Amino acid sequence: MRIALFITCVNDLAYPGTGIAVTRILRRLGHTVDFPTDQTCCGQMHANTGYRAEAMPMVRNYVDVFDEYDAIVAPSGSCTAMIRDQYPRLHPPAAPVAARTYELSELLVDVLGVTDVGAEFPETVTYHPTCHGLRMLRLGDRPLKLLRQVRGIQLVELGDAEECCGFGGTFALKNPDVSTAMLTDKCARVRDTGARVLAAADNSCLAHIGGGLDRHRSGVRAVHYAEILAATGATS
Amino acid sequence: MNRPGVDRSGTGASAAPATGGGRIRTPLPFPTAAAPAVADTQLRANLHRATRTIRGKRARVVDEVPDWEALRDAGAAIKADVQRRLPELLEQFEASATAAGATVHWARDAAEACRIVVELTRAAGADEVVKVKSMATQEIELNEALEAAGIAAYETDLAELIVQLGDDTPSHILVPAIHYNRAQIREIFHRRMPDAPADLSDEPSALAEAARAHLRRRFLSARVAVSGANFAIADTGTLVVVESEGNGRMCLTLPETLISVVGVEKLLPTFTDLEVFLQLLPRSSTGERMNPYTSMWTGVTPGDGPQSVHVVLVDNGRSAVLADPVGRPTLSCIRCSACLNVCPVYERAGGHAYGSVYPGPIGAILSPQLTGVADNASLPYASTLCGACYDVCPVKINIPEILVHLRQQAPHPLAERATMRVLSWVMRSPRRWAAALRLARAGAGPLGAYRERRTGARTLRRLPWPASAWTRSRDLPLPAPQTFREWWDQQ
Numbered sequence A: 001m002r003i004a005l006f007i008t009c010v011n012d013l014a015y016p017g018t019g020i021a022v023t024r025i026l027r028r029l030g031h032t033v034d035f036p037t038d039q040t041c042c043g044q045m046h047a048n049t050g051y052r053a054e055a056m057p058m059v060r061n062y063v064d065v066f067d068e069y070d071a072i073v074a075p076s077g078s079c080t081a082m083i084r085d086q087y088p089r090l091h092p093p094a095a096p097v098a099a100r101t102y103e104l105s106e107l108l109v110d111v112l113g114v115t116d117v118g119a120e121f122p123e124t125v126t127y128h129p130t131c132h133g134l135r136m137l138r139l140g141d142r143p144l145k146l147l148r149q150v151r152g153i154q155l156v157e158l159g160d161a162e163e164c165c166g167f168g169g170t171f172a173l174k175n176p177d178v179s180t181a182m183l184t185d186k187c188a189r190v191r192d193t194g195a196r197v198l199a200a201a202d203n204s205c206l207a208h209i210g211g212g213l214d215r216h217r218s219g220v221r222a223v224h225y226a227e228i229l230a231a232t233g234a235t236s
Numbered sequence B: 001m002n003r004p005g006v007d008r009s010g011t012g013a014s015a016a017p018a019t020g021g022g023r024i025r026t027p028l029p030f031p032t033a034a035a036p037a038v039a040d041t042q043l044r045a046n047l048h049r050a051t052r053t054i055r056g057k058r059a060r061v062v063d064e065v066p067d068w069e070a071l072r073d074a075g076a077a078i079k080a081d082v083q084r085r086l087p088e089l090l091e092q093f094e095a096s097a098t099a100a101g102a103t104v105h106w107a108r109d110a111a112e113a114c115r116i117v118v119e120l121t122r123a124a125g126a127d128e129v130v131k132v133k134s135m136a137t138q139e140i141e142l143n144e145a146l147e148a149a150g151i152a153a154y155e156t157d158l159a160e161l162i163v164q165l166g167d168d169t170p171s172h173i174l175v176p177a178i179h180y181n182r183a184q185i186r187e188i189f190h191r192r193m194p195d196a197p198a199d200l201s202d203e204p205s206a207l208a209e210a211a212r213a214h215l216r217r218r219f220l221s222a223r224v225a226v227s228g229a230n231f232a233i234a235d236t237g238t239l240v241v242v243e244s245e246g247n248g249r250m251c252l253t254l255p256e257t258l259i260s261v262v263g264v265e266k267l268l269p270t271f272t273d274l275e276v277f278l279q280l281l282p283r284s285s286t287g288e289r290m291n292p293y294t295s296m297w298t299g300v301t302p303g304d305g306p307q308s309v310h311v312v313l314v315d316n317g318r319s320a321v322l323a324d325p326v327g328r329p330t331l332s333c334i335r336c337s338a339c340l341n342v343c344p345v346y347e348r349a350g351g352h353a354y355g356s357v358y359p360g361p362i363g364a365i366l367s368p369q370l371t372g373v374a375d376n377a378s379l380p381y382a383s384t385l386c387g388a389c390y391d392v393c394p395v396k397i398n399i400p401e402i403l404v405h406l407r408q409q410a411p412h413p414l415a416e417r418a419t420m421r422v423l424s425w426v427m428r429s430p431r432r433w434a435a436a437l438r439l440a441r442a443g444a445g446p447l448g449a450y451r452e453r454r455t456g457a458r459t460l461r462r463l464p465w466p467a468s469a470w471t472r473s474r475d476l477p478l479p480a481p482q483t484f485r486e487w488w489d490q491q
């Protein structure tokens, strides 16, 4: 099977560690992965802010770049949701490649049939299911199934876990007061858990919540769950 | 008169459907209007407690129903059918209601609807009306129009009465006084209800009893009642009102004249369709298995109930919604308020921030469509697109999809449009994108190294406008020392 990585724009620029983690996990499981360098961005920010015409070149580019692969994996719930949910409506020829695009936990659990990826991460971790992964992709407990197999991990439940963190792409900039109020509540729930690490499937939401946790000097680290799955205990 | 989709002018000219008027426009942009609510800790505590309780109740009673998803599908399908055949069903409703002794009036917009109600009230020789809680009359600002015509309008729903006495406007479509706690309500009664007992406590039962005694006199003296309707049945001409307190039934049966103001989208094709909606509505709205009072009336019954029955069918922008295939499902809304109660934005911003009688997620898509998006341009952005509203909507309105659709039509700020265009130009080309990544990293490099040396963090704490919208409450991550594609190329 030819697996391609789709490393989202935010990951490429600010969180390369997440893409590196995905690469390591898949290689450790014996798969060859490819990173077609002509990829850019899925166009979610443009499409969701009301700039469909400006998003279209990115949609077409995605189809051109990834059409030849059997499976495309993206470590981002919201970008995967953009591709799977919106692409077929925006650009009907994108439907087949959109259907072969998976969020990491879908690829691992549904396509490759693994839940134990051989990781070790001796920390207390709480998991926030981000909105698009939760309600658009219906990831369910796939990420948790993977995390539960990690050696040494102690998973603690997050209160009001399913409530949005207040990021919402440009929402955080257009409605800063409401966004901040939601963020404050989310950070409080995270701190209530006593966990040292907050995991999620989306670096944009993590940048938002993590940015809030840092601001309050909470000492909680925000980490993409791929990085936990890539950890082997020696360096975490 | 103008029936949706029906050209009665005989000219064949198809003018664009008119936009609506009344209280559906935001006087202030949503972020501005939300700011005081977000800062009001009492208000936020009230909203949090109320919405949390009701969403818990809703979730429990919905879980009891094994075929809930099938019911939702059925509700959505019936409403889609209504939207496909609206002109025909409206004609059928008019014929059935007329045959049963009701008089049907058609109102193109809010002003026309108000005029009709005022004229009918005057014709009945009344200078006061009692009102059943109704979103449609709120929408067309009927109370204000009646007052201007010298007619007093008395709300009889408890929460609606609180809001009216408090000289306020509702902040929730089902629980209009959700933004008050009981101490605040007691204070309003004390101040504005002359017959309230002097030692009134803030126990809910005491408050309800005071309102009951106050309203009883009104019910017995009123000669005209004004209601809305939850459903209007095309094949029988029946109107249906679903309520919890019984005040509605008093209004619907005691007065001589009954005037019902009904949005044209409230139609259901047949009486049996109620089976689906009377299951969906109470569970979604109050979290009850069945609401205490369901009243139905079909025209006039000689010697029983109101002998003069009028139905005012209101368009007020609905034809424009109907004309847009993506936005059209908005007209399926049964005003249950489930989407408000699960919306984290509504919970923080409160109902008044939406500037319309329709707050929350449904308001964010309905108001801009009724007025034209340009007149309510901030509302489609009053959502994080988290999707909680779509999950609970009993008629499966894909609110996030419609929000994004309306954002395409909203007028965009110039600076934002320019930024988006440049970003699109950069991101559509792999070469330009890779160069932009290098540039961003080079620009942030020294800054990042400096911050890292001083604080150990690769984040920024304070940035100038417009990035300050971000950094006022969260740190901003800096570009990494190495992008992913550079790492990939290196191995």
Ligand code: SF4
Binding pocket: B284, B332, B333, B334, B335, B336, B337, B338, B339, B340, B362, B389, B392, B393, B394, B395, B396, B397
């Ligand atoms: S949009 Fe759906 S959930 Fe919201 S009030 Fe209407 S019917 Fe209820």
